[in-house]
Every structure is written in C-alpha cells, then in structure tokens.
Amino acid sequence: MEVEFDSRPVRPGSLIWSEDNILAxxxxxxxxxxxPCLAGALDRSPIKFLLTSTPALTIADDSPPWKLIANVANIRNxxxxxxxxxxxxxxxPTGCSPLKGCILAIITSRHSVFLYIPTSSHADRQWQKxxxxxxxxxxxxxxxxEIKPEMADKLExxxxxxxxxxxxxxIGSVLALGNKAGHVTLWHVTxxxxxxxxxxxxxxxxxxxxQLSWSPWVLERGRYVxxxxxxxxxxxxxVREAKFNPELPLEGIEVSENVMEAPNQTLHPCTVLRWSPTSYETANKRNILAFSDLLQRRLRTSLGTHMGSD
Incomplete structure (x- = not known):
C-alpha cells in the first residue's frame, strides 16, 4: 500500500498507529x-484505504486562552x-472515545493539548476537536x-x-502530560x-x-501498578510507579518517588523511551525499559546493559 500526502512530517515519531488499525x-x-480496508487473506487485490484528516489550525480558533504579559508576548511573536x-x-487505547474507538491527543506549536474524535465513523472526511x-x-x-513566563511554562x-x-x-486510560517547567500531570477524561x-x-x-512512556498495568498485592x-x-x-486499588479506581491513586534514575552521563537528552511488551511467559515479571540518546548512538535498558558505542 502506498499513500501520498500533501505535507510532510518534521519531527521523529510523527507516524503513529492506533489499536483500531488507524494510521496517523x-x-x-x-x-x-x-x-486501511483490509481484504481477506486469500484476496490478492491491492489493499485499499480511506484517507481523512484533522482541520487546519487557525489563530482565531486554536490559540491558548491565556496571554503573556505584553513585553514577553512581543519578544515571542x-x-x-x-x-x-x-x-x-x-x-x-481503543474503547476510550464516545464511539468506543481511540482518541487522538495532539500538542500544537503553541503547546496546547487537543483531543480529536471522528464525528460518526473513522471514515469521516475530517475528525473533530x-x-x-x-x-x-x-x-x-x-x-x-494575563500570565508571566514562569506560569506559561507550567501551562504549555x-x-x-x-x-x-x-x-x-x-476507566479507560490515563493521559500523562509533561510541561516546560519540569512537571508531569495525569489526566482522566471520560x-x-x-x-x-x-x-x-x-x-x-x-x-x-x-518524553513519556507507560509500562503495561500489572496486578501486584491487590493493586494495579x-x-x-x-x-x-x-x-x-x-521512573515512577502509579498504583491504585481496584475497589477505589483512580480515587486513591498513588505515585511513588523515583524507583529508577538513570545516571546522568551526558547532557544530551533522551530521544526514545520504550517499555517491553507483556507476553504469556513474562506476565509475572517486571517490564524492561529501553531508552536511547541518538547523538551518542547508545541504547540502555533498566537492567543496566549498554549496547552500541559512543
């Protein structure tokens, strides 16, 4: 299957696949x-697809509701x-939208966060905010x-x-957001x-x-982790642990102090964070975190192994 687009991505990780078999x-x-419109296994005809999009963003409709103080705003503009x-x-994950499909969360260049869903089906010409x-x-x-720059860093x-x-x-899923001021917030949207x-x-x-990345949920001592x-x-x-009791889901969620902290060997930021998947064989074991710094060409894991070279 080959698809042509009028515009091209400018950032790594711009191609994302949903559990509903939708590619964004x-x-x-x-x-x-x-x-993709998947044909049967024995059908050798070309795979067809439906192409939709989100609306173009505009200053009038998609600007943040806050404003920076005048002198800072002038410099930023x-x-x-x-x-x-x-x-x-x-x-x-699938099942989180009102149509029981996937929700598409987006960050804009003004550092707003929008959630998109289709109006009636995934084949709609445009998804709605x-x-x-x-x-x-x-x-x-x-x-x-009107806000100061330090507050803008928390909001963006x-x-x-x-x-x-x-x-x-x-419950569905929990959305984690990271901001410019070094905070992480967890949001639940039903x-x-x-x-x-x-x-x-x-x-x-x-x-x-x-970068943010969740491991699969596991049941430990009567709590989901x-x-x-x-x-x-x-x-x-x-890395921090998020835990909650199934009897009081998300009401008494606990977030631990750091349970893992990689040694700061370089000021080059991490470019990829990935958790290992859970399989039948590893269902009772902790997942492994892999992270890399492309500038150093190094891949490290939470087990302490190092692969690649400087």
Whole structure:
C-alpha cells in the first residue's frame, strides 16, 4: 500500500498507529489519518484505504486562552511563527472515545493539548476537536487571563502519553502530560463533563519533560501498578510507579518517588523511551525499559546493559 500526502512530517515519531488499525501522520499543516480496508487473506487485490484528516489550525480558533504579559508576548511573536502547527500526537487505547474507538491527543506549536474524535465513523472526511485541555490546565494551575513566563511554562505541554487500557470499571486510560517547567500531570477524561487531574509532581528538573512512556498495568498485592518513565531535556531519565486499588479506581491513586534514575552521563537528552511488551511467559515479571540518546548512538535498558558505542 502506498499513500501520498500533501505535507510532510518534521519531527521523529510523527507516524503513529492506533489499536483500531488507524494510521496517523502528524505534519505541521494537518494530521493525515489513514484507515486501511483490509481484504481477506486469500484476496490478492491491492489493499485499499480511506484517507481523512484533522482541520487546519487557525489563530482565531486554536490559540491558548491565556496571554503573556505584553513585553514577553512581543519578544515571542518576533522569534516564532504566527501560524499554529501540529507538533506531536498520541493515540489512546481503543474503547476510550464516545464511539468506543481511540482518541487522538495532539500538542500544537503553541503547546496546547487537543483531543480529536471522528464525528460518526473513522471514515469521516475530517475528525473533530472533541476537547481542549488548555482550560482545565488553566483552572488547575489557578492562572489569570494575563500570565508571566514562569506560569506559561507550567501551562504549555511538550510531551504526552496515554497509559495502557485499564480493563474494568469503565476507566479507560490515563493521559500523562509533561510541561516546560519540569512537571508531569495525569489526566482522566471520560466525557466533556468529566475531566480531572488525578495526580501531578515536579520531576526534580527545571527543564522540559520531553518524553513519556507507560509500562503495561500489572496486578501486584491487590493493586494495579504501571511504571511511568519520563525524560527531561537535561539528559535525565527517571521512573515512577502509579498504583491504585481496584475497589477505589483512580480515587486513591498513588505515585511513588523515583524507583529508577538513570545516571546522568551526558547532557544530551533522551530521544526514545520504550517499555517491553507483556507476553504469556513474562506476565509475572517486571517490564524492561529501553531508552536511547541518538547523538551518542547508545541504547540502555533498566537492567543496566549498554549496547552500541559512543
């Protein structure tokens, strides 16, 4: 199958595949969404596909609800494009949207977070903006209409990751956001009327949280546990545990202190964070975290092994 697009991606990790078998390509102008129409195993005819997209972003409709103080805003506008582009995206697990499909979470070049869903089916010509998390971030941080740069760093997201699906109680998934001020916030979204931050913490770094990655949920001592790995722009990689009781899902969620902290051997930031999948053979074992710094050409794991060379 070969698909041609009018725009091209500019960042690594722009091609993302959902559990609903939908492929999204994040480009500055739009998010191209491809749904393959898979034929039977014995059918040798070419694979067909449906091509849709998200709407183009505009200053009028997609700007953040807050404004920087005048002198800072003037400097930022002078050094950054006035247009708003798509920056990065992540698919939720299947079953999280009102149509029981996947939700597409997007970060824009203004560092807003938008959630997209199809209006009626995945074959729609365009997906619609379902939810804007900016207003909830603004409420959570207690901001005013006009803000200072240090508050803007808390409001502006630079990384995101959905947790694997929680298979009971209609919980769905938890969305982790990393901001410019070194904070991680965990959000649970079940509808437009039910959006809440269930936990947050300061990473110990004053730099951007640039990578986030969840491990599969496992049941340990009667509680569900997932490891959330995060990387900051100063080269640090850390891991915390998120735990909750199935009898009180997400009401009493606990996030541990760092359970793993990679030695800061370089100021080059981590570019990839990946957890090993869970299989039948490894169901009772902890998952392994792999992370790399492409500038050093090094791949490291949470077991301490080093592969590649400087």
């Amino acid at each position: 390509l994040v480009t500055p102008a739009c998010v191209n969404i491809v749904t 002078a050094v950054s494009p006035l247009a708003i582009d798509y920056l990065a995206g992540a698919w939720s 379902y939810l804007v998390l900016d207003q909830y971030l603004s409420i959570y941080w207690g901001t005013q209409l 997201s630079v990384s995101l990751a959905w947790s694997p699906k929680i298979h009971f109680g209609g 509808s437009k009327e039910n959006v809440r931050c269930i936990e947050s913490w300061k990473t110990g770094s004053e730099t951007w949280v640039i 997932s490891m959330l790995a995060y990387a900051t722009a100063d080269g640090q990689v850390r």
